[in-house]
Amino acid sequence: MADERTFFNEMLDETGEPRQAYARLAQWLEDKPANFLTKKSRDAEMVFRRLGITFAVYGAQEATERLIPFDPIPRIISAAEWRRLSAGIDQRVRALNAFLHDIYHRQEILRAGRVPADLVLQNEAFLPEMAGFTPARKVYAHIIGTDLVRVSENEFYVLEDNTRTPSGVSYMMENRETMMRLFPELFQSHRVAPVEQYPENLRQTLESVAPDPAKSNQTIVVLTPGIYNSAYFEHAFLADSMGVELVEGRDLFVDSGKVFMRTTRAPKQVDVIYRRIDDAFLDPLTFNADSMLGVPGLFDAYRAGSVTICNAPGTGIADDKAIYAYVPDIIEFYTGQKPILNNVPTWNCSRPDDLAYVLDNLEDIVVKEVHGSGGYGMLIGPTASKREIAEFRRVLEANPSNYIAQPTLALSACPTHVASGIAPRHVDLRPYVLIGDQVRITPGGLTRVALKKGSLVVNSSQGGGTKDTWVLED
Amino acid sequence: MLGRTASSLFWMSRYHERAQNVTRLLEVGFRGAIISHSGQEDGTHWTFALSCSGCEKDFAQKYDELNLRNVAAFMIFSKDNSDSVRHCLELARNNARAVRTSITAELWEAINTTWIEFNEVNPQTITQDTLPDFLAWVNQRSHLFRGALLNTILRDDGYFFSQMGNFVERADNTARILNTQYWTLLPDSDIVEDGSAERYQWSAILRALSGRRSYRFAYPNARLKAFNIAEFLILRTEMPRSLAHCYDWIADTAEDLAQFYGSREPSLDLASEISRELSEKQMREIYQQGLHEFLTEFVGKNNQFAKQLSEDYNFA
Structure with a gap:
């Protein structure tokens, strides 16, 4: 698991000194009195509740409208880091759209044997009704949220592509508005790339694919x-x-x-x-x-x-967890280039060899349902109890093709406001991408943070929070 | 504008108006209960509030005793009573939430904050000592809603539909309160000397319709008389809760709507017809027709107007 000693700390380097992008923020945090952030967090919560920025929790009996906890310490990404990330995202979303067009037309990639035909054609997310139909500009997935995690200075992995109806972009925008209200002085001392153009960009994207x-x-x-x-x-x-x-x-x-x-x-x-x-x-x-x-x-x-429907029906096949393992091949097949962003190595439990490995290593790896989402129905080996592992083993053996497994990644951590002060907590990142007449990527995105110490589950339905994400301009 | 949006704006206003009306009835009931001469809590004063809001029977099925605690539980906090303040505020908010994009941030915040704060109130803490402040708070929140609406919303079709909802509900409320108590407003009771029983009912009616003070300005000799009270609440357009005032506003709004859309629909003609009837009527004619019959007929017409409006503009 993310051994507390080995995860990548985004703010501090190995010697405990702030990295360059975080230098000003670290100083600012140090200068503030102890209860400053507690008070600011409370202010932020009041604003969110009054505005009705809530989400519903399924299964909860009462008070079904809840707030997602908001962490007031921003996450910072340098301009250089962002350039590489956005190039990788751009490459990936173009390849996925090319893949969608192909599998609903000539299916070259299946004929070439680069992706097993059964995996696509027998997949529930594959819509035969879309075969032969070409949407405007050949774009299928117009709105994508690419889930990324960072494991070291230069290594980012793509966890999921979210090509159906990715959510959370309103939090990206409201988090920024709230931060500007709470800490105007931080925006004076940092050149933060704006996100407010997102709705405008979304509208342009949608208009560009009109019939x-x-x-x-x-x-x-x-x-x-x-x-x-x-x-x-x-x-x-x-x-x-x-x-x-x-x-x-x-x-x-x-x-x-x-x-x-x-x-x-x-x-x-x-x-x-x-x-x-x-x-x-x-x-x-x-x-x-x-x-x-x-x-x-x-x-x-x-x-x-x-009429144009965005995203197109049948785009779910592109973010299917079983297809995921083939995305690097998909990128190479359609772009002729090496993927800029890594995939997490993935074991496909429908393959006997992979399954055997997974069953032997359950306590070290993460197992996910192929069609699951929201952090439900998954096993995080390193933090699970013996009994949980034993139970999961039974479920997995009963229906192996329903699962994939991945090594537990040491997610990077960012400074987060917690009861005891400021402490590192694990984060992921979902940048929002729009694909129409051009590819538009909003700088930053939504950072989700696991508020529990040591936890790697960032989903809001499982007690995760969010942070404002700053991409610095040169 | 979507038909469903028009419908939600109509009902958002309507439920907010209803919440305020129920609150005022409770204020009247409370006042009666504490000033009753017997010195002990007299349940009959609560009957006025229950019968005016038409939930006397439902209440009797659920509760044995008519007292502050039970009435407050039923008329303010009950999830089963479809006319409880809670239910009205919840539906007002749900309708507002469904049209978040058509209302202003100020209006949404007024509605949403009311609902959040209402939910933070523990019904157990509502006692004789805290009820008046609590009712005053609901009343103020209603005024804030209306103020936010009038001050911030664009004067387009959305505004017109929300006005319709407000005044259809208000007219319905006034007519029902008068109809529940119509026997105290018959002209005969004018000549029964002293009439302290009626006096209590009269002032309760005026209070329930926020008209006790303004009545004294409208009728300079200031004496409470059944004929005057009925006229004040039915025909005097300067009284903001009279039937005539409500239909003045509805008919004007109907004209605005016709102009906005560039075409007249049957509901608009119905509105101006009802408005004209009220403006041409004399109180004497109403007594001739029978006060009860007149009010019953009015409630029917008001409903018919609301129904026609929802048909004409594709309320979903």
């Missing part, structure tokens, strides 16, 4: 499952900051192959749908017939080219 990009007034909507969805705040936030309607499935209908929204006046035709509902719920006529969230006939209208 008729020449049309001057594109009608864009954000499609939400409704106020009880865990990310509802974000859906409203994005619609609001782009200046577009926030709709539910029942607000839309299809007539003569076109999608309209029900307004107080005449129905209005919709050009682009930024959907925040899963493929299976998009259209009860094509997918899940029981869905109350979707729009009957939407998929046919989409295939007929009268």
